[in-house]
Amino acid sequence: MSGGSMVMQERAVRTRSALVRAAARAFDRNGYDGTSLSQIRAAAEMSMGALTFHFATKGELADAVQDEGWILTEARVRDALTPAGDPVDGLVALTLALAALMEEEPMVRSAARLTRERAGGRAWTSAWRPAAHALIERARASGVLPPVARPEVVADLVSHLIVGAEAQIRASAADAGRPAVDVGGQLARIWDLVLLPVRG
Amino acid sequence: MSGGSMVMQERAVRTRSALVRAAARAFDRNGYDGTSLSQIRAAAEMSMGALTFHFATKGELADAVQDEGWILTEARVRDALTPAGDPVDGLVALTLALAALMEEEPMVRSAARLTRERAGGRAWTSAWRPAAHALIERARASGVLPPVARPEVVADLVSHLIVGAEAQIRASAADAGRPAVDVGGQLARIWDLVLLPVRG
Numbered sequence: 001m002s003g004g005s006m007v008m009q010e011r012a013v014r015t016r017s018a019l020v021r022a023a024a025r026a027f028d029r030n031g032y033d034g035t036s037l038s039q040i041r042a043a044a045e046m047s048m049g050a051l052t053f054h055f056a057t058k059g060e061l062a063d064a065v066q067d068e069g070w071i072l073t074e075a076r077v078r079d080a081l082t083p084a085g086d087p088v089d090g091l092v093a094l095t096l097a098l099a100a101l102m103e104e105e106p107m108v109r110s111a112a113r114l115t116r117e118r119a120g121g122r123a124w125t126s127a128w129r130p131a132a133h134a135l136i137e138r139a140r141a142s143g144v145l146p147p148v149a150r151p152e153v154v155a156d157l158v159s160h161l162i163v164g165a166e167a168q169i170r171a172s173a174a175d176a177g178r179p180a181v182d183v184g185g186q187l188a189r190i191w192d193l194v195l196l197p198v199r200g
Numbered sequence: 201m202s203g204g205s206m207v208m209q210e211r212a213v214r215t216r217s218a219l220v221r222a223a224a225r226a227f228d229r230n231g232y233d234g235t236s237l238s239q240i241r242a243a244a245e246m247s248m249g250a251l252t253f254h255f256a257t258k259g260e261l262a263d264a265v266q267d268e269g270w271i272l273t274e275a276r277v278r279d280a281l282t283p284a285g286d287p288v289d290g291l292v293a294l295t296l297a298l299a300a301l302m303e304e305e306p307m308v309r310s311a312a313r314l315t316r317e318r319a320g321g322r323a324w325t326s327a328w329r330p331a332a333h334a335l336i337e338r339a340r341a342s343g344v345l346p347p348v349a350r351p352e353v354v355a356d357l358v359s360h361l362i363v364g365a366e367a368q369i370r371a372s373a374a375d376a377g378r379p380a381v382d383v384g385g386q387l388a389r390i391w392d393l394v395l396l397p398v399r400g
Contacts (some may be wrong), residue, residue, distance in 0.1 A: 034234020116371040119378075146396055153389045160364025160390065164356075167363045171316040178319075189353045190360065196346055197397040 016054045019044050020068060021107070023061040028110040029174060032062060032117040059121075062114050066121035069111020073127035076101045081131060087138035088145075088198055092191045094132060095158055099165040099183050106173070112166055125159070132158050144198050157194070161187055216254045219244050220268060221307070223261040228310040229374060232262060232317040259321075262314050266321035269311020273327035276301045281331060287338035288345075288398055292391045294332060295358055299365040299383050306373070312366055325359070332358050344398050357394070361387055 022044035026035040037058050041051045055061045080097035081090050102109050111124040136151040145154075165183045172178055222244035226235040237258050241251045255261045280297035281290050302309050311324040336351040345354075365383045372378050 030234040031231055034230040116367055117374065119375060146393075148393050148396055150389075153386075153393055156364075156386050157390045157393065161360050163364040163367045164360030167316055167367075174317065175319060186353075186356050189350075190357045193348050193353055193357065194394050196348055 012054075015046065015050060016064075019046065019051060019054055020061065020064045024065045024069070024107040024110040027062065027065060027114055028106045028170065032058075032114055037061075059118075062118060063121045065107060066111045066114050066124060069105070069108045069124055070122045070127045072105055072108055073098070073101060073111070073124065077128045077131050081135075087135040087142065088195060090135045091132065091139070091154070091158070092188070092195075094128060094135065095161055095187055095191065096184050098128060098162050099169075099187055102162075102166055102169050103183065109166055109170060109173075112162075113170075129155060129159075146197065161190065212254075215246070215250060216264075219246065219251060219254055220261065220264045224265045224269070224307040224310040227262065227265060227314055228306045228370065232258075232314055237261075259318075262318060263321045265307060266311045266314050266324060269305070269308045269324055270322045270327045272305055272308055273298070273301060273311070273324065277328045277331050281335075287335040287342065288395060290335045291332065291339070291354070291358070292388070292395075294328060294335065295361055295387055295391065296384050298328060298362050299369075299387055302362075302366055302369050303383065309366055309370060309373075312362075313370075329355060329359075346397065361390065 019040065023035075023040045026040050026043055030039075035058070037051065037055075038048070040058075040061065041048050044051070055064070076097050077094060080093045102112070108124075111122075114121060115124040132155050133151050136145070136149070136154045139145045140149065140151070165187060168181050168183055172180055219240065223235075223240045226240050226243055230239075235258070237251065237255075238248070240258075240261065241248050244251070255264070276297050277294060280293045285293075302312070308324075311322075314321060315324040332355050333351050336345070336349070336354045339345045340349065340351070365387060368381050368383055372380055
C-alpha cells in the first residue's frame with residue numbers, strides 16, 4: 001500500500017469512528033426513533049456525503065454502535081471475572097463492572113438502549129448474560145444458592161438492576177443540575193441485602 | 201351557565217384530554233427531547249391552533265402528563281394496600297400494582313420517563329415512594345427485616361425493579377413482534393428470591 005492511500009485509509013477509519021461516537025451519544029440521549037441522520041451529521045460536524053459514504057442508513061449506524069458497545073462490554077466482563085473466583089462475588093463484580101462501564105461509555109448505554117428499541121443488531125445483553133448464567137450455575141452447583149434462585153430469576157434480577165442503573169446514569173448525564181447518584185454503591189447495598197441468606 | 205357554553209366547555213375538556221393522551225403516547229415512546237409539539241398535534245389529529253389554545257409549550261403538556269400519571273399511580277397504590285395488612289406482602293403488592301398499571305397506561309409510563317428526562321413537573325416517584333417507605337418502616341418495626349434492609353436500600357431495590365419492568369413493557373409496546381414478557385410473574389419470582397430469609 002502506498003503512503004498516500006494509507007493516510008487516506010487512516011482518515012476514513014477516524015471519520016467512521018467519529019460518526020459512530022456521535023451516533024452513540026445521540027441514540028443514548030434520544031433513542032432510535034428520536035434520532036435522525038441529520039442530527040448525527042450535525043453532531044459529528046461532517047457533511048451528509050461523508051456520513052452516507054460510511055453509513056447508508058440510520059440502521060447501519062445503530063448496528064455499528066451495538067457492535068462496539070458489545071465488544072467493550074464483553075471485554076470488561078472478562079476483565080472483571082477471575083475464572084476460579086467465588087461465583088457469588090463474581091455476580092456482584094459483574095453487575096458493578098457493567099454499571100461502571102455505563103457511567104464511562106455512552107457507546108455502551110446506547111447499545112443497551114438500542115437493543116430494547118429496535119429489532120436488528122447485536123443484542124447487548126448477550127455480551128454479559130452468558131457469563132452471568134455460568135456464575136449462577138457454578139454457585140448453584142456449589143450449593144450456596146437456594147433452589148428458588150433459579151438461573152433465569154437471578155439473571156432477571158441482574159437485568160433489572162442494570163436497567164435501573166442505566167436509567168439513573170442517563171438522567172445524570174442529560175442534566176448536570178441533577179444531584180449525582182452513587183450508582184455503584186447503591187447496587188452494592190442492594191446485593192448486600194439480597195445476599196444476606198447466602199453470606200450470613 | 202347556559203346550555204351552549206356547557207357544551208363548549210365539555211368539548212374543551214375532551215380536546216384537552218385527547219391532547220394529553222396523545223402527548224403521553226409520544227413521550228412514552230420517544231422521550232421528551234425526541235418529541236415535538238407538531239408530532240403531538242398530528243397524533244391527536246388537531247390543528248396547531250387547538251393545541252396551543254390549551255398548551256402553549258411542550259413543557260406544559262409534559263406537566264399535564266406527569267400530573268395525570270401521578271394521580272392514577274397514587275390511586276392505584278392506595279387501592280393495592282390494606283392499612284393493617286402485612287407490610288412485606290404490601291411491598292410486593294405495591295411493586296406488582298405499579299407494573300400492572302404501567303402495562304395498562306402509557307400515561308403512567310410516560311410520567312415515569314418524563315420524571316427522569318426533564319427537570320420540571322411532578323416527580324412520578326413521589327406517588328409511590330412514601331407508601332413504600334411507610335411499609336418498610338412498619339416491617340422493620342415489627343422485626344421481620346434484617347438491619348441491612350435500610351429503608352432507602354429497599355426503596356432503591358423497588359425503584360430498580362420498577363424501572364426494569366417499565367423498560368420491558370415499553371419495548372413490548374413498541375414492537376408487536378417481540379415475545380411478550382410476563383413482567384408481573386418475573387417480579388414476583390425476584391421477590392420470592394429476595395424475601396427468602398424473611399419468609400423462610
